Amino acid sequence: xxxxxxxxxxxxxxxxxxxxxxxxxxxxxxxxxxxxxxxxxxxxxxxxxxxxxxxxxxxxxxxxxxxxxxxxxxxxxxxxxxxxxxxxxxxxxxxxxxxxxxxxxxxxxxxxxxxxxxxxxxxxxxxxxxxxxxxxxxxxxxxxxxxxxxxxxxxxxxxxxxxxxxxxxxxxxxxxxxxxxxxxxxxxxxxxxxxxxxxxxxxxxxxxxxxxxxxxxxxxxxxxxxxxxxxxxxxxxxxxxxxxxxxxxxxxxxxxxxxxxxxxxxxxxxxxxxxxxxxxxxxxxxxxxxxxxxxxxxxxxxxxxxxxxxxxxxxxxxxxxxxxxxxxxxxxxxxxxxxxxxxxxxxxxxxxxxxxxxxxxxxxxxxxxxxxxxxxxxxxxxxxxxxxxxxxxxxxxxx
Ligand code: SAH
Ligand code: SF4
Numbered sequence: 001x002x003x004x005x006x007x008x009x010x011x012x013x014x015x016x017x018x019x020x021x022x023x024x025x026x027x028x029x030x031x032x033x034x035x036x037x038x039x040x041x042x043x044x045x046x047x048x049x050x051x052x053x054x055x056x057x058x059x060x061x062x063x064x065x066x067x068x069x070x071x072x073x074x075x076x077x078x079x080x081x082x083x084x085x086x087x088x089x090x091x092x093x094x095x096x097x098x099x100x101x102x103x104x105x106x107x108x109x110x111x112x113x114x115x116x117x118x119x120x121x122x123x124x125x126x127x128x129x130x131x132x133x134x135x136x137x138x139x140x141x142x143x144x145x146x147x148x149x150x151x152x153x154x155x156x157x158x159x160x161x162x163x164x165x166x167x168x169x170x171x172x173x174x175x176x177x178x179x180x181x182x183x184x185x186x187x188x189x190x191x192x193x194x195x196x197x198x199x200x201x202x203x204x205x206x207x208x209x210x211x212x213x214x215x216x217x218x219x220x221x222x223x224x225x226x227x228x229x230x231x232x233x234x235x236x237x238x239x240x241x242x243x244x245x246x247x248x249x250x251x252x253x254x255x256x257x258x259x260x261x262x263x264x265x266x267x268x269x270x271x272x273x274x275x276x277x278x279x280x281x282x283x284x285x286x287x288x289x290x291x292x293x294x295x296x297x298x299x300x301x302x303x304x305x306x307x308x309x310x311x312x313x314x315x316x317x318x319x320x321x322x323x324x325x326x327x328x329x330x331x332x333x334x335x336x337x338x339x340x341x342x343x344x345x346x347x348x349x350x351x352x353x354x355x356x357x358x359x360x361x362x363x364x365x366x367x368x369x370x371x372x373x374x375x376x377x378x379x380x381x382x383x384x385x386x387x388x389x390x391x392x393x394x395x396x397x398x399x
Contacts, residue, residue: 016072017045017179018218021227031066039227041067046228049186051075075183078191093153093187095180099173101153101206103184107196108147148192149200152184154216155207160241161277162263164309167206169343175212181219185229201231204239204261210246217250220258233257234297239305244282247290256295261303261334262287266313267321275312284325291329301367302329307336308357314349319360332367 019027024038040059044050051074053059053067079100080092089105158165159172181203189198201223203209209216216238224233237259240247250258264284266272272279291302304326308314322333335358337348348354354370361368 012177015075015177015179016067016070017051017075017182018177018222020221020225028063033063033066037063042225043227045072046182046186046222046225047230049190051186074187075177075179076187078187081191089191091184091188091191093184095156095176099156101156101176101180101184103153103188103205104151105188105191106149106151107193108149144195145197146193146195147199148196149202150185150188150198151202151204152181152188153205153207154181154203154209154212154219158207159211160208162241162265163275164307164338164341164344164346166341166343169341172207172211175215176207178215178218178222181215182222182229185223189229198229198231200235200237202237202239202259202261204237208241208243209238210240210243210250213246213249217253220254234259234300237261237303239263239303241276241278242282242287243278244286244290247287247294251294256297256300259300259303260294260296261305262291263305263307264322265305265307265309267318267325271313275309288325288329291331296330300330302331304331304333305336306333307338308349308354309338309346310349310353312346314353314357316356316360319357320364323361323364323366326366332369333361334369334371336371 014023016027019042021038021042024041025035028037028041029035037059041056044056044059050056051072053064053072056064056067059067075096077094078091079094082090084090086109087107091103091105092100093103094100153176155167155175156173157170158167160168161171162168185198185201192198203216220233220236220238223229223231223236233254234257238250239261241263247260247262250260263276264272264287265275266279266284269279269283269285272284294302296302304322306313306322326333335354337354338346340347349357358368358370
């Protein structure tokens with residue numbers, strides 16, 4: 001079982017930022033406080049992004065002191081912000097123990113891209129121009145705002161060892177706690193520019209979210225709580241390398257409401273095992289069965305991520321096999337030309353091959369987008385910034 005040997009975060013008391021309103025209610029009652037304060041505290045923390053009890057102006061001073069004694073405060077700090085020419089912001093985020101992860105803020109771009117490229121964010125799966133939500137007219141209130149997707153991390157490094165991935169090459173340092181996962185979003189929201197609104201969160205940064213299932217699931221509940229950040233669950237996407245039991249668990253625990261993105265990257269067991277060692281534990285055929293069984297709501301689709309690695313998984317024949325494998329699954333496909341990493345000689349195919357791969361999938365009737373490289377000039381690929389040596393500080397922002 002993956003959880004045993006890799007459980008690097010020992011059992012520890014729940015951090016105050018990880019408490020649900022019900023848990024706050026219990027906790028405050030045990031401190032002799034009125035239960036209705038729970039909603040106030042939760043709103044300050046998760047709704048308004050204020051983590052310093054001293055700033056919670058409608059709470060009595062004695063309660064603010066108790067919250068400080070409780071250890072309430074920021075769980076994440078910005079150590080570096082790199083802004084790309086295209087508006088993407090790459091954040092290097094430090095935890096209280098000094099560990100760093102990365103997070104990316106990706107504003108939606110208006111106007112057309114190249115045909116077949118994703119019109120939106122590097123990491124976005126929810127906004128690929130075929131938004132089911134827009135059909136339902138739920139998003140009218142954001143029309144005057146720039147919609148931002150935030151990509152967040154769930155672990156420091158990653159245990160899965162995918163050969164093309166900087167986090168995989170680095171290995172797992174530790175899991176993040178739910179307060180650190182949510183803390184990235186609170187930090188990110190506080191850094192938004194005037195006129196921007198956070199609309200999507202994708203768990204596609206460092207780490208394998210489903211290898212850190214409990215912390216991830218709690219973070220999902222907090223982020224979608226109506227009194228907190230209040231993200232629509234369909235606007236939150238978990239990306240996984242294919243941990244089959246946890247995909248099933250996620251489907252059951254959230255009734256299929258959380259967006260699911262699956263990193264496939266190959267069409268046969270041997271190639272996939274070579275690129276992604278996790279395939280030896282949960283082979284492709286088991287993974288595909290779990291996708292068939294995922295309780296997908298009507299009009300929703302699973303995102304299939306396929307990183308194109310030159311000479312390894314990028315032939316037109318493979319595109320054809322991918323089309324056959326995905327037969328009868330409701331999916332959209334994101335092709336990601338591999339971002340070169342320092343630790344590997346592997347790289348992306350040339351554009352001719354990328355378009356040929358895409359065209360084959362489109363010819364076979366699939367929605368297939370090439371994930372546009374956003375923020376390339378600020379090392380916005382998985383794990384690249386956090387694993388690079390120290391870079392110049394831009395500013396420090398607590399929260
Ligand atoms: N662990 C999860 C989520 C984080 S990785 C997962 O693997 O799905 C998010 C996506 O980035 C995955 O599809 C992953 O395969 C891809 N990725 C990682 N390194 C990459 C690189 N160097 N170039 C292109 N895509 C990469
Ligand atoms: Fe981990 Fe995802 Fe990177 Fe694979 S691609 S090593 S699962 S972060």
